[in-house]
Amino acid sequence: MPSINHGEHLPQYLKVITFIQNKISNGEWTFGQKLPSQRAIAAAFNVNRTTIIHALEELKAQGILESKPGSGTYVSNQSWSNISKQVINWNAISQYSFHAGNPRTIQKINDYETDSTVIQLGKGELHPSLFPTQAFRTSVENISGSFNLCGYSDGAGEIPLREAISARLQEEGIHYSSSSILIVSGALQALQLISMGLLQQGTYVYLEQPSYIYSLQVFRSLGMHLKGVAYTGGELDVHDLETQIRANKKPSMLYLNPTFQNPTSKTMSWNNKQDVLALAKAY
Known part of the structure; x- marks a missing residue:
């Protein structure tokens, strides 16, 4: 207060x-x-x-x-x-929106975000006592003299950062120049840009059930139809996914969080990933 x-x-x-x-x-x-x-x-x-x-x-x-x-x-x-x-x-x-609101379950989860008595296991964030405050302060002080930008920077992201990412990707055999790289503010912005640029309204988005809650509203707000796919013990039910794809017969996308999945923290096995990849190639 x-x-x-x-x-x-x-x-x-x-x-x-x-x-x-x-x-x-x-x-x-x-x-x-x-x-x-x-x-x-x-x-x-x-x-x-x-x-x-x-x-x-x-x-x-x-x-x-x-x-x-x-x-x-x-x-x-x-x-x-x-x-x-x-x-x-x-x-x-401010409660009104052009887009449909979150389901009540997600609204309740959001309410708990500000409750200091609740341990936030789904956010994947460190407790404030674990944050390296002194080390972070020292790092900021060390680079503070190098800041000389008083206006807007390149909308695609800082050029040195994009060049560093490009060089790192080339080490992994992925050849993209810095001009092909776009720095986003986080995963949700990336999902929004992908949805706006590649998908059409009414596209079916298949995702694990449960899936990362903050991604759901991004897809809903852009007019996508969400379809849950059975997900047990870190394994996606590929048979269930293929059955749904055949039944819907409309443009679709598969959104997965294969490593340390949120909220289950599970990681898909190599074989499960290969099965998903084979299904993607087939359709």
């Missing part, structure tokens, strides 16, 4: 009430929005939860807040007009 001006002479529960009313009146908290937990508010004000409960009950009595059993405390719509002064509910507006 942001820093708080508690006031000097108000009782603690009134400071909490004033804080919440200000959040609502300036439009930061809009109707239907869930408030931070009682524990979080208590920590911000350095008071016990009893004080917070007293303040929340007062605001509920005024119709400013409402409780939803098992869910939490929310800004009420009943007296919104009395406190808000025609504030636009940008949070509600």
Whole structure:
């Protein structure tokens, strides 16, 4: 929570009430929005939860807040007009999109991303305590004097980086010049560019079930049809895939995460990869 001006002479529960009313009146908290937990508010004000409960009950009595059993405390719509002064509910507006929303299961997973009490096994990220902070700081300091770019760089990526990648690929027998290499911000941007450049709306995208959740919305947003393929113990069911391909008879693409698959962490066997490759060549 942001820093708080508690006031000097108000009782603690009134400071909490004033804080919440200000959040609502300036439009930061809009109707239907869930408030931070009682524990979080208590920590911000350095008071016990009893004080917070007293303040929340007062605001509920005024119709400013409402409780939803098992869910939490929310800004009420009943007296919104009395406190808000025609504030636009940008949070509600931002929920709309030209594209279909994520399924509820994925929405729940996204909600847990900001919950510090939940261990994020699917993200593959180090815990902050494991990050080599000092080594990273030293590296940045060592190269800080070499920065001389104040505008936009090459849209395809830094030329020295592309040249280094080209040289590395040639060592592996893959011959592409630096001008043929495009640096992307991450796998999702690459998937989006591939989908926009190579696929047509309505293309069937076959993928492991389960698959990497953040890739699903990329394909959906571009009008692709997702088809799950049985995936057990790190092995893709090639027979299931071929059966679906024959039944659909439309342009299709296979999206796989064969090494340390997300979310299962499994790696496909060499034979399974060869079977998939043979099927791709056949179709």
